[in-house]
Amino acid sequence: MLSKNIALVTGASAGFGKAIALQLVQDGYKVIASARREDKLKNLASLYPEDIFPLKLDVSKPLTLQETLDSLPENFQTIDVLINNAGLALGIKPVPHIDLNDWDQMIDTNIRGLIHLTQFIVKGMIERKKGHIVSLSSIAGTYPYLGGNVYGASKAFVTQFMLNLKVDLLKTPIKLTTIEPGLTSGTEFSEVRLKDKEQAQAVYANVDALTAEDIAKTVSWILGLPDHVNINRIEMMPVCQAPGGLTVSKTTD
Template structure:
C-alpha cells in the first residue's frame, strides 16, 4: 500500500486519480483549494483519504507542507502533480498578462516548488514516484496555445531532467500527456463560459478522467526496475494535423 499526494483533487483528473488509488488499496492525501469538495471526497471514500487545503501557487504553504502533515502521513510514496490550468485562447499580442502569469504560477512554479518540497524525503528513503500531468499541448502547437503549451513543454522537460538527476536512486518520474479530455473543469476555467466550454467537445468522444487515472495507476504499478518516462494519450477522434500554411 502506497501513500499518494494528489494535487487538484477536487475535480476532474485529480478526483479520478484519488478514487482509482483508493480502489487499488492505497491511501491518498487529497490536496486542493476548495475545502468543501475535499471533505465531501473524504466523506465518500473514507479514512484512507486525508483532505488537505492547498494552493500550489502559495510558496510558503508548499514549503511548510512536509512538516505540517500529521504523523503517519508524511512518508509520501507517489506525488501526483495534477494541479494546473489554462486561461484564454487568444493570440499572444491580445492576451491578458494576468492569465499568462497565473498559468506559469500554477503549472510551472507550483509544480516545481511542491516537487522540491517532497523530493528530499523520497531520496532519503530511496523510494518514490513523481507523476506530472503534462499535455500534448507541450508537443503540438496550436493557435492560442502560447503560454499554456509552453508550460506543458516545461513539465515534459523538467520530468526528463528530474529523472536524470535521480539516476542511481530507486525513484521514478513519469510525465502523463493527455490530449482532448472531457469530464473536467478545464475548458470551463479556460473560457469562463459554459457554452464555449461545451462547444469544445461537440461531436467528439474525448478522453475521460478515468482514462487518465488508469494511466497513472498503471505507470505507478510497474515493477520497481521499470520507469515509464512519458505517456502520450489522445482519443481516437484526435490526431496531429498538417502544419499551417498561410497563402495570399
C-alpha cells in the same frame, strides 16, 4: 505494491485529480487529496474517511507549501507517490490580445508550483530510497495551436523538467513519469479556460473524448509496474484526435 503506501494528489477537487485519488484508494493507497477548494475535498474524503486526507493547498503560492506539508498528520507524512496534477489553462486569445495576469497565473501554477512541490517531496524520497513522481503535462506541450502560447509552453516545461529530473535521480530507485493527454471531457478544464459553460460544452460536442477515468487508469497501470520498469512519457489522444499538419501563410495582414 505494498498496501497503504501514501500518495499526494494535487488538484484533487475535480477532474483528473479526483478520479486519480479515487482510483488510488481502490488500489490500496492512502491518499492526501489536495486543492484550493476545501469543501469539495471534504466531500471526496467523506467517501473514504480512513484513506483520504483532505489538504487545502494552493501550489501557486510556493512560500506556503512547506508549512502546509509539515502540518500533515504523522500517519500521512511519508509520501511515496506524488501526482503533480494541479494546473490550468486560461484564455485562447493570441498575442497581443492576451491578459498578462492569465499568463502569470499559468506560470505560477503549472511551473513554479510544480517545481517547488516536487523539490520538497523528492528530498524525502531520496532519503528513503523509494518514490514515484507522476506529472500531468499535455499534448499542447508538443503540438502548438492558435492561442496555446503560454499554456503550451508551460506544459512543454513540465515534460522537459521531468526528463531532466530523471537524469538527476538516475542513481536512485525513484521513478518519474509524464502523462500528456489530448482532448479530455468531463473535467472543468475548458470551463476554467473559456469562462463560459456553454462554450466549454461545445468543445466536446459530437466527439468521443478521453475521460478523467482513462487518465486515472493509466496512472494506476504505471504505478503498478515492477520496480525496475520506468515509463518516461505517455502521450494519449482519443481516436478522434490527431496532430495537425504544418500550416503556411502566404499573405500577411
